Amino acid sequence: MSGKPTPHDIEEGRLLAPKFDASGLVACVATDATTGDVLMVAHMNADALKRTIETGEAWYYSRSRQSLWKKGESSGHVQRVVEMRVDCDQDAIWIKVEQAGPGACHTGRRSCFYRAVPLGKAGAVTLEFREGKTFDPKTVYDK
Amino acid sequence: MSGKPTPHDIEEGRLLAPKFDASGLVACVATDATTGDVLMVAHMNADALKRTIETGEAWYYSRSRQSLWKKGESSGHVQRVVEMRVDCDQDAIWIKVEQAGPGACHTGRRSCFYRAVPLGKAGAVTLEFREGKTFDPKTVYDK
Numbered sequence: 396m397s398g399k400p401t402p403h404d405i406e407e408g409r410l411l412a413p414k415f416d417a418s419g420l421v422a423c424v425a426t427d428a429t430t431g432d433v434l435m436v437a438h439m440n441a442d443a444l445k446r447t448i449e450t451g452e453a454w455y456y457s458r459s460r461q462s463l464w465k466k467g468e469s470s471g472h473v474q475r476v477v478e479m480r481v482d483c484d485q486d487a488i489w490i491k492v493e494q495a496g497p498g499a500c501h502t503g504r505r506s507c508f509y510r511a512v513p514l515g516k517a518g519a520v521t522l523e524f525r526e527g528k529t530f531d532p533k534t535v536y537d538k
Numbered sequence: 539m540s541g542k543p544t545p546h547d548i549e550e551g552r553l554l555a556p557k558f559d560a561s562g563l564v565a566c567v568a569t570d571a572t573t574g575d576v577l578m579v580a581h582m583n584a585d586a587l588k589r590t591i592e593t594g595e596a597w598y599y600s601r602s603r604q605s606l607w608k609k610g611e612s613s614g615h616v617q618r619v620v621e622m623r624v625d626c627d628q629d630a631i632w633i634k635v636e637q638a639g640p641g642a643c644h645t646g647r648r649s650c651f652y653r654a655v656p657l658g659k660a661g662a663v664t665l666e667f668r669e670g671k672t673f674d675p676k677t678v679y680d681k
Contacts, residue, residue, distance in 0.1 A: 406645050411655060411663040422579055424567050431574020433623075436565055436630035451657045480576075480651035481665065483643055487579035489651045500626055502549050508623035508632045512554060514594045520554040522624065 406483050413444060414486040420456060421486055425499065427506075428477040428491040434499040435507045439488060451476050453490060470535045472496035497529040501536065505529050549626050556587060557629040563599060564629055568642065570649075571620040571634040577642040578650045582631060594619050596633060613678045615639035640672040644679065648672050 400412045413421050420438040427434055439447065440456040442463055447454045453466040453474035467473030474492035481488055498505040509526035543555045556564050563581040570577055582590065583599040585606055590597045596609040596617035610616030617635035624631055641648040652669035 409653075409665045409667075411665055422565050424576055424579060426569075426574070426576065431569070433567055433569065433576075433632045436567060436625060436632075448655060448657055448663060449660050476657060479655040479657060480668070481653055481655055482579060482650040483645050483647075483652070484650075487650075488655075489576045489579075502626050504626075507625040507627075507630075509626070510552075510624055512591060512622040512624055512631075514591055514619060514622060517592050520591060522552045522554055524552075525623070 402484075405485050411481065412485055413441070413481070413488075414484060415441065416486070418458070420458070421488055423453075423455065423488040423490060425453060425474060425490050425492050428493055432506055433508050434474075434492070434494060434505070444488065447476060447490070448479065453492060466499075467495060470496065472499060472535075474499070501532055503528040503530050503532040503535075545627075548628050554624065555628055556584070556624070556631075557627060558584065559629070561601070563601070564631055566596075566598065566631040566633060568596060568617060568633050568635050571636055575649055576651050577617075577635065577637060577648070587631065590619060590633070591622065596635060609642075610638060613639065615642060615678075617642070644675055646671040646673050646675040646678075 405412055415421055419440050423439045424436050425434045437455040438458060443454040443456045453476055455464050455466060457464045473495045476490045476492055478491045500507040504526050510522040511525050512520055512522060548555055558564055562583045566582045567579050568577045580598040581601060586597040586599045596619055598607050598609060600607045616638045619633045619635055621634045643650040647669050653665040654668050655663055
């Protein structure tokens with residue numbers, strides 16, 4: 396194969412050909428390898444993806460800080476990648492991880508998805524908390 | 539509370555206040571409510587999110603077709619939402635779904651994440667197929 400991969404190459408081929416968006420990013424979903432729960436959704440640029448593949452630990456790109464970021468670099472809450480998958484059109488990554496420490500979320504919780512959205516109602520929505528804090532983010536991040 | 543929600547309101551409050559991006563979208567991860575596997579990652583605009591909440595079935599916004607889209611509207615492979623979660627900064631949604639029919643992926647597979655990315659190697663990456671086709675997309679979509 397030479398030149399630009401075709402849609403068929405991208406969907407049915409064995410070549411990793413990530414479709415980065417206009418900002419150079421793909422979405423990445425991290426799930427807990429044991430429970431299957433979604434821990435977080437973040438973004439990877441080409442460098443973060445390369446480092447994650449090479450090291451087996453999760454690297455991301457922070458849109459707010461505009462910088463490469465190793466998960467756990469300040470908190471110690473690193474993510475060991477058990478398996479990485481790529482989706483059909485190669486614009487999203489799924490990693491199953493072993494989450495070190497008490498949680499993945501900067502608010503001090505295991506998962507970033509700690510609130511449920513009730514279904515079946517029209518109008519204003521009141522969120523329901525499903526997870527409490529497992530650590531104090533102040534002592535973990537403000538060092 | 540009046541006016542624009544603060545970061546604290548967004549992270550610790552009970553008000554659903556989705557942070558749509560410049561294109562008016564949030565990312566949505568759909569996982570299989572039974573197996574926990576990630577089925578797909580797609581996007582929702584405000585209307586898709588509202589309809590999903592009200593109907594309990596997954597609606598998305600197609601960036602390529604630039605239109606609202608009910609999952610399964612042409613294939614019959616609808617997604618009944620068992621639970622919806624929102625993340626800390628409210629720019630991502632997680633839905634646990636019961637996937638109707640043989641799969642979620644337009645390529646004819648159960649999940650869009652049917653290829654694994656091997657870890658621990660530098661250089662070119664060869665994907666490994668982990669899921670075969672469960673239906674023929676031609677007969678399902680080209681009607």
